[in-house]
Amino acid sequence: MRIPPLHRRALPIAAITAVLGGCAWDTPMSTAVSSTEFGRSILSLYGLLVWVSAAIIAIVFIGLAWVLLHFRERPGGPLPRQIRGHTLLELSWTIAPALVLLIIAIPTIQVIFRTQGAAPRGALEVTVRGWQWWWEFRYPSLGVVTANELYLPVGQPVVLRLEGPDVIHSFWIPRLGGKRDVVPGRINQLTFTIDQAGEYWGQCAEFCGTSHANMRMQVIAVPRQEFDRWAARQKAPAPEPAEAAADGKAIYARSACVGCHTIRGVSAGAIAPDLTHFGSRKTLAAGLLPNDLENLTTWIVDPPRVKPGAKMPAVGLNAAEARAVATYLLSLK
Numbered sequence: 001m002r003i004p005p006l007h008r009r010a011l012p013i014a015a016i017t018a019v020l021g022g023c024a025w026d027t028p029m030s031t032a033v034s035s036t037e038f039g040r041s042i043l044s045l046y047g048l049l050v051w052v053s054a055a056i057i058a059i060v061f062i063g064l065a066w067v068l069l070h071f072r073e074r075p076g077g078p079l080p081r082q083i084r085g086h087t088l089l090e091l092s093w094t095i096a097p098a099l100v101l102l103i104i105a106i107p108t109i110q111v112i113f114r115t116q117g118a119a120p121r122g123a124l125e126v127t128v129r130g131w132q133w134w135w136e137f138r139y140p141s142l143g144v145v146t147a148n149e150l151y152l153p154v155g156q157p158v159v160l161r162l163e164g165p166d167v168i169h170s171f172w173i174p175r176l177g178g179k180r181d182v183v184p185g186r187i188n189q190l191t192f193t194i195d196q197a198g199e200y201w202g203q204c205a206e207f208c209g210t211s212h213a214n215m216r217m218q219v220i221a222v223p224r225q226e227f228d229r230w231a232a233r234q235k236a237p238a239p240e241p242a243e244a245a246a247d248g249k250a251i252y253a254r255s256a257c258v259g260c261h262t263i264r265g266v267s268a269g270a271i272a273p274d275l276t277h278f279g280s281r282k283t284l285a286a287g288l289l290p291n292d293l294e295n296l297t298t299w300i301v302d303p304p305r306v307k308p309g310a311k312m313p314a315v316g317l318n319a320a321e322a323r324a325v326a327t328y329l330l331s332l333k
């Protein structure tokens, strides 16, 4: 196919625009900006690797360009001088890579030890359990259990103990540091201190089945007092519903919901998210949708239609019953 000259120039520009359009620095899931010392130590190592690699690339390509130009074949030129073996050259290209590896290895090992160390004293402990396809967060010292939204205090060290009840997942909040696998039968640990309040999005980073891509979560980092207020509210029993919400509670209590979900004082299921304070959550179905009456009703009627492969089946509630249950659940602030 013949491309007209104007288009020939426009094509690379369009390609570069498309590629660069995907680049951004300060995005919700940026790995180039970090709000923890854990993330920043990884970033500084990454920066060092980039500069060392850039220097090596520059040296190699400038050398290559010089060789290509200097020793290129000229018409009628003589056969170049033939060389066999060069002790100095061979020593240098053995020692130089060894030095490069050393320059990279020392800080790498330091960062590995720093990010794998024991949790500091006074760290807030949270058990993170990765389920197909949602996250459970248990605060043993506070007696609080929640899902998909992890509240953490700013400025206090946090130690996450990662466990997997079903398959391998990977816990990853890009702006808080590197990912770490959640492996059944094993407890992995992640320690960091958040130094900036904010909402940090995360995502399961290990393929774990149908809705792996829909296994999102959010860390909500708040100042100490606000965290204490949040924990006190979460610890309190679920509020008693009134009117429409009371009907919803009755429907919930006689449905299959109770086999899987816990609402303290109402049901005690252990294989699905704890709903005691469900109404306080911003999102639904592991960060998939805003948590409002419409979305929640649609979800309750037929979860796998909203989220492919969802383990929660349609439990046979009609739209009116589902709406009543949704009203009840949203009243659980």
Ligand code: CUA
Pocket (backbone or CB within 6 Å): 130, 131, 132, 133, 168, 169, 170, 204, 205, 206, 207, 208, 209, 212, 213, 215
């Ligand atoms: Cu869990 Cu992917």
